[in-house]
Amino acid sequence: MIRDIERFTKNIYDLLVVGGGINGAAIAHIAAQRGMKVALLEKGDFASGTSSKSTKLIHGGIRYLENFEVDLVYESLRERYIQLKVAPHLVKPLPFVIPVYRGDKRPLWMMQFGVFLYEMLAGPYRVSPRKNLSRDEVMRMEPGIEPEGLKGGVLYYDAQMDDARLCLENVLMADQYGAHVANYVKAVSFVKENGRVTGVRARDVLGNREFEIRAKRVICAAGPWTNELLRLDAPGAKKKVRTTKGIHIVYQGEISKHAILIGSQSDRRIFFVIPWMGNSLIGTTDTDYVAGPDEVKVEQEGINYLLRESRRVFPTLDFNPAKILATFAGLRPLIRKGGSPRKVSRKHLFYEAPSGVIFVVGGKYTTYRKVAADCVSKLRKVSGKEDFRLYGSGAIPESAEAVAGRTGLEPAVVRSLMDLYGTRYEDVLKLAEKDPSLKEKVSDVPPVIKAQLIYAVQTEMAKTLEDITGRRLSLVYQGIVSSKVLSAISSILAK
Numbered sequence: 001m002i003r004d005i006e007r008f009t010k011n012i013y014d015l016l017v018v019g020g021g022i023n024g025a026a027i028a029h030i031a032a033q034r035g036m037k038v039a040l041l042e043k044g045d046f047a048s049g050t051s052s053k054s055t056k057l058i059h060g061g062i063r064y065l066e067n068f069e070v071d072l073v074y075e076s077l078r079e080r081y082i083q084l085k086v087a088p089h090l091v092k093p094l095p096f097v098i099p100v101y102r103g104d105k106r107p108l109w110m111m112q113f114g115v116f117l118y119e120m121l122a123g124p125y126r127v128s129p130r131k132n133l134s135r136d137e138v139m140r141m142e143p144g145i146e147p148e149g150l151k152g153g154v155l156y157y158d159a160q161m162d163d164a165r166l167c168l169e170n171v172l173m174a175d176q177y178g179a180h181v182a183n184y185v186k187a188v189s190f191v192k193e194n195g196r197v198t199g200v201r202a203r204d205v206l207g208n209r210e211f212e213i214r215a216k217r218v219i220c221a222a223g224p225w226t227n228e229l230l231r232l233d234a235p236g237a238k239k240k241v242r243t244t245k246g247i248h249i250v251y252q253g254e255i256s257k258h259a260i261l262i263g264s265q266s267d268r269r270i271f272f273v274i275p276w277m278g279n280s281l282i283g284t285t286d287t288d289y290v291a292g293p294d295e296v297k298v299e300q301e302g303i304n305y306l307l308r309e310s311r312r313v314f315p316t317l318d319f320n321p322a323k324i325l326a327t328f329a330g331l332r333p334l335i336r337k338g339g340s341p342r343k344v345s346r347k348h349l350f351y352e353a354p355s356g357v358i359f360v361v362g363g364k365y366t367t368y369r370k371v372a373a374d375c376v377s378k379l380r381k382v383s384g385k386e387d388f389r390l391y392g393s394g395a396i397p398e399s400a401e402a403v404a405g406r407t408g409l410e411p412a413v414v415r416s417l418m419d420l421y422g423t424r425y426e427d428v429l430k431l432a433e434k435d436p437s438l439k440e441k442v443s444d445v446p447p448v449i450k451a452q453l454i455y456a457v458q459t460e461m462a463k464t465l466e467d468i469t470g471r472r473l474s475l476v477y478q479g480i481v482s483s484k485v486l487s488a489i490s491s492i493l494a495k
């Protein structure tokens, strides 16, 4: 896809979306699908904000039942069902085990009842049936778990996703429906006539030049940057977003076969140890954060907390810091409200400033489609019932083995392409058919062929090394990125 900045200056858009995280991407996607002339700007790479720093769960959020947020859980469970259907390559069912110990802050009956309620709320949208587990069953399912004090447990199902790619596929859909989209373009000020917003002044971060974009409506889906943009629109405007930080650790090897929900004994928080890309994702934390969103980083204190609490449940593992493959931190852009961070609602709202700029506030990843559809309906005053699809949606008619047989690629490579791109794996294969040198593998784990690097740049709008190693291929989360991959990417980017 050619990055054409000039075209932004030649149009008056129906809608200009600032922020290419999941909410902005999906708003652009749905608005363009409903026939609006749309522009989408992202100051970094798509999903480089919170939308690549999540726990990667498309879930109802069982813990929100504790806060009596039944409507939010119900809505999320429905959205989970939709995402499992439309993006089976990116959203997959994931079994969870909750082990419960003597002295836990939430006793076994409470966990069993919670999961029962969760399944009732899911109704027809359930993934698979839950099961109450005896102590022995928990031990059989997860032999590495601490036996001392174990009372029993519960098995239930949610879903795991690739957050950065789900966001990207919404951007690609927006583009397909005719939206003009660009990463590395920052909105630096609002343009107004008689106090009403008529567009933004934008900076092309890569080309280092500024230009004006005109639009009838402007929406800011800026996640943790919302307060900054509110003040750009009206200096002195009240903050609407409360940012709380969450960190994750990627730990070498699969600690467990199932995702394990752990209730922390030190502060009543819930966190997860999740099998993820052959390793384990441990997280998250939830602490108030007041500095600028661009400065967020992982603190040692958070790492210590997660390792300490995980060691309690998996005592035979050393939780050696040398086995930490990666860490990352993100900010939840929550509706501004007092109280403990874990009790702040994950609901969303739309705030329309006196200038006419609309700000998306709050929400969770799981409900992005609903947030976006509601937002566009608010603009158009009609509710649309679109056929919601993603870029790689659809059934794959051939098996990986059959495709491997006809292309000469290894079945593991083809499986990996199908997992990453859904039906679009064929677009990557077409590149390799045109130039067979692109079938060369540049990485074994995970398998990556050269054609994917070209595809990332030509179709998926990757502009930097990190766009590819981080958000397109998730290599940075799987250990050291080999010099072979790095030099292959560098030479492609240089061309």
Ligand SMILES: Cc1cc2nc3c(=O)[nH]c(=O)nc-3n(C[C@H](O)[C@H](O)[C@H](O)COP(=O)(O)OP(=O)(O)OC[C@H]3O[C@@H](n4cnc5c(N)ncnc54)[C@H](O)[C@@H]3O)c2cc1C
Pocket (backbone or CB within 6 Å): 018, 019, 020, 021, 022, 023, 024, 041, 042, 043, 044, 045, 046, 047, 048, 049, 050, 051, 052, 053, 054, 055, 056, 057, 058, 059, 185, 186, 187, 188, 221, 222, 223, 224, 225, 229, 244, 245, 246, 247, 284, 285, 329, 330, 331, 332, 333, 362, 363, 364, 365, 366, 367
């Ligand atoms: C630790 C953690 C774990 C989470 N886990 C889950 C989970 O498992 N499941 C779930 O459902 N939810 C989860 N969430 C919540 C979910 O990730 C967020 O609600 C969601 O990603 C927010 O998306 P967004 O588009 O609003 O914000 P963002 O993804 O932050 O997007 C906002 C974008 O706006 C851009 N931007 C800002 N200013 C400008 C400007 N001036 N010009 C242009 N662009 C600009 C930023 O660069 C950014 O990319 C988690 C959140 C955190 C922090």
